[in-house]
Amino acid sequence: MRVLVVEDDEEMAQTVGVGLRKAQMTVDIALDGLTGLERAMINDYDVIVLDRDLPGMHGDEVCTKVIAMESRSRILMLTAASMPADLVHGLGLGADDYLAKPFDFSVLVARISALARRTQPAHPPTLRHGDLVLDAAKRVVYRGGRQLQLAHKEFGVLEVLLAARGRTVSAEELLERVWDEHADPFTAAVKITISRLRAKLGDPPIVRTIAKSGYQI
Secondary structure, three states: OEEEEEOOOHHHHHHHHHHHHHOOOEEEEEOOHHHHHHHHHHOOOOEEEEOOOOOOOOHHHHHHHHHHOOOOOEEEEEEOOOOHHHHHHHHHOOOOEEEEOOOOHHHHHHHHHHHHHHHOOOOOOEEEEOOEEEEOOOOEEEEOOEEEOOOHHHHHHHHHHHHOOOOOEOHHHHHHHHOOOOOOOOOOHHHHHHHHHHHHHOOOOOOEEEOOOEEEO
16 A cells, blocks of 8 residues: 655654554655645655645645646645534535544554455455455454565555456555555566565465566465
């Protein structure tokens, strides 16, 4: 799951970013509205966490422009304005959800996760293949009843592959959906992560390499 946090309070933005990464999300951060819009135009985000009172370009305008782009990204307004009229206004602009500051971080994570599920074809929160079970809500993976300790990228890759339901997923798609904007498109990161994931999943092998196409469960 890839998330863009647009928040001008750098301390808060970094704190949210750290927390979301701990929740196995890939996070990019923008500290003003113009930068946020630019990144939303370049990258394919599942969810954009958007403050309203931003320098450079107001969050309302950013929201309107993202909606006009017909982006698949879901927008969660994160703002100090908590009156019902503010909520109605934000949702009226096209935002998908609205959360007032201060907020409970577990609620933020839950809402982002719920919004992200809308950006992809619907799939159950628990993904299964044989004796392999991935619980997307709890961010845990089991195989043969044993919990696996997966790194952030390994979990993200496995979730995308399981959700594809047998479809071959290209390395480019995995790089776009699991890595952040700093990822080098020519890197071997996907191949290395797949190798580590296979080692942790154990036998019998569950991730196949499809020549010149990508990877498949």
